[in-house]
Amino acid sequence: MLSPLSVALLALPALLLYLYSALSYRRLKQYANFPQLKPSIVWGHLKAINEHHVKRNEKDSQLDPTMGDMLEEIGNPPIMLLDLRPVSRPLLVIRSHEVAEQVSRQSKMWPYSAPKSDTMMYLTPLLGEKSIVMSQGSGWKDMRKHFNPGFAPQHLMSLMPVILEKTQTFLAKLDELVRTGEEFELEPLCTNLTFDIIGAVTMDVDLNAQLPEDQQIEFIKGYKEFLTSYREGSGILKWWENPQLGRKRRRLAKSCNVFLEDVIRRKFNDVKQDKGSSSRSILALSLKDTQVLTQDIIDGTKDQLKTFMFAGHDTTSILLQWAFYELSRTPRAMKSLRTELESLFGQDLSPEVVREALLARGEEITQKMTYTSAVIKEILRLYPPAGTARLCPPGANFHLQLPDNSSLCVDGMVLYNCATLIQRDPDVYGSTKDDFVPERWLGNTDTSMATNDDEKMGIGKAGENEIPAAAWRPFERGPRNCIGQELANIEARVILASVVGKYVFEKVGLGEATLDEKDRPIINEKGQYRSNTQLYNTRQITARPVDNMRVRVKHQALTGA
Template sequence: MEAKAPWQQVAILLVTILFAHIVFKWYSQRAFFRRMAKKYDLPCLPNPPWIFGDLLTIGRITAKYPTDTHGQLVPSLLMKHYPNIADMGVIYLDVWPTASPFCAVWDPDLIAQFTQQNPRPKHEFIRQQFRPFTGLKDIVLSGGAGWKKWRAAFNPGFAMSNIMALVPWFVEEALVWRKYLDQAAQDGKTIRLETSAMEVTCDIIVRAVLGVSIGVQTGEDTKIYPSMKRAIAQLVPNWSSSTLGRFLNPWRHSRLQANNKVLSDELRDRIYEQFYNHERAEGPKTINSLAINMYLKDKGNAPDNSNEIDPDYLSYAVENIKMFLFAGHDTTATTLCYCYYYLHQHPDVLEKLRGEHNDIFSVRAGAPDFFLTHPMTRQRLPSDGFMLWAVSKAVQRHPAYWEEPDAFMPERWLTGETTKNAWRAFELGPRACIGHELAMTELRMLLVMTVRDLEIILEYNEGDPQVLGSQAYQVTMSEELTAHPRNGMPVKVKLRQRRDS
């Protein structure tokens, strides 16, 4: 037999080592889960096979639904197919290698234990998703003294009083979107609502943070939004088959680094500009300018052209602003789309909302339900070695906590009678979403500026697939990191004759 070349021997050795590592890891994970389940009598799915864990059971359930259904719907689907799970309030799932073993929790009081009473750090599985994007310097993923410092620095900018001062700027960006929708109504073409929604929400969050209108909607911006979207498209949220191609792409890291550098460089220049023009800035204070205020207060002197900004401060500011831009355009746009979706599905509610706009320009009774509709024992349960998942979507569809949880009932928010800790669209506790007030203000403003004059008409086909009764179910998209409405929510826009005009 001919001897193998040295490179072949090395390749065989590496493959053997890799295979052995996978087998060892596989065995270790399954053994750990079995051991913990037996020791603590954990609530689990029935009879998981040793080799596949809960993957087969979850696979059989998800196979009943469209292949693009997003993974965050899995707990809701499990509750539907295993009704007894809904009463447990918690379930442990062994899904390695697609994700770490995790504990999915939908009992509000149990969730409060690790988010409000004793906040736990983000699991490494979540941290590794964003490490290439922000270096874990952002307030979403950092912890300890660093998190406390930067949360305090950005809190003033996200306070309701400051957000209200920024509303005139937001209106300017919203008017650009309104002009686009008016043109879509004239053209009569079907549009992907989410595409333009992400653009307007990005323009608004950039305006709020940096105080500049970069023109994402008009195409003037060629750096911040495009580079952010291309960088996000290279992040790997899990190890499922839908993201395997992204993970195995040999150019993924280089593309991510290149686009991340473009984004970071552009944001760095914007921060420099704010820093050195800080004393001369007019108008309302932006989120970043108020953070600069705190930085200068701590530093004890004012900047000038010969005084460079602290590189450490600059680095953390850049990474936090990147996360603000990602979070501030992504989920806000998705929520806005579902606002129009449910209003279209419930014309009676839409008419009430229009009347309310005509009277008082408020949607306070309506907005939370967009999240709601689309969102015990003394036993001690372990958390070490498990990823804790507060499954807010499942909480918000649970009849134990909500009257008619699948019904669209905005008036439920007028009574003040809700289960404690159950509404968690922005999470609760010290690590709750810092942009809560900004997002709600933004949604109210965009609705006020559109629903009275426009009809947003869904363009899904009658035979399109549904998940949990919705054709606009949340899907996994190859170029996105989070869940998005199917097909970007295709709609037609029509101008309406206002009865009050």
């Protein structure tokens, strides 16, 4: 009679053969009809991702361009499968706006578009369990309806004085940096500015984020530390996550929650006592019809404030950094922008003149800022902070139709609408797909929520000089487009108008201009300053300049321009 050990040894080859066969099926046959690089039977596409990422030789760069390289290697199909198992579910990278539209639009199966992916759960400490970003179905719809009035364009225009007030502090800091001539990181300045604006707009609270660090309130210090913690580890995989990092995030989340709960209670009391009748904050509007402030309402409101705090400062800060950079190295675009501003404000583009004009007739002026809007739209095309990840549940029987009319079932996959690749599609943007060309949007500068949710404009082929609406999606499209996109657009217009008439930025380090023998920037064939290095994005939750946008700043009058 064989011993148990002998039986086990005899069975081992059969077990190994079974495991190999199962793994071989999963890697090589299960998704064989999807466009993809040849997978490793052990690593899937994890090894290929690492190899292609290393080839780019861009330390700490985001993965979207790496995925673009992989797509190019297999002929630029509209989609590409990445087998990330066992690390994560299979990921379908979508670079076609026609396919992306099928994911983001409403359907009979999903009235509010495809469900959000649970890969977002690593942001729960930062955004909260009840965040509008995480919510699904009718719960999301009710939440969106509740907060929509606070983000209505007409209401946001009434907040112009707040935006201008916070911008004055930003300009004062630039003046000091002009005086010292030192190089500095633009990111903290832009982030502190947009923090101040979003705090005032959402909560009617002066966060004083632009004060020197030793004078900032604990909430701001803690929140910045919270954001920085996402550089230390993705947190996507709980079994890989540093337990100490998890404890740190929970501690910071608790501190953040205490501050916000106090703000909510005080604002509720003001609203009930009619002290807040003049408040135009999103929080005040959301509490207006609340009769009893339950803990459930507090928790839900708190999570939305955290979400608005993050998304509301992040997108605009990144947009401003890249806008100042691209304008600083593209003289023709800067000239066109200043020409437009002079037509609206007069020859004197000093911040004081711009401020008074915007206070007097802000809505009228911002609606006429067509080239400014084209600059904003082009920056968001080239440098979208993020795409969207949706999850197609197993058994859903959801099919995506490809441009060649073939159809693929994507059940069990994470569907990644990769805005970085969609918005640089050569089939749409041609040979200038990687170039800063605001002029491409003239005649189509609308970035409003209504246009971004227009299903009728979605997937049609572009005519001459036309770009399909679905090929521009930095705020995503469909029912779940970004609730705060109008605020970002208004902020960007106001801040750009306040800055570009007086200040000129010069890039330092990555992406800085190459100079000739007379120390003048050399213009390349695209009308931009030549550079021997390329500035690129890294990732800290969202995509942002890898060097925090190191620059110097001068007054326009001192540049001789």
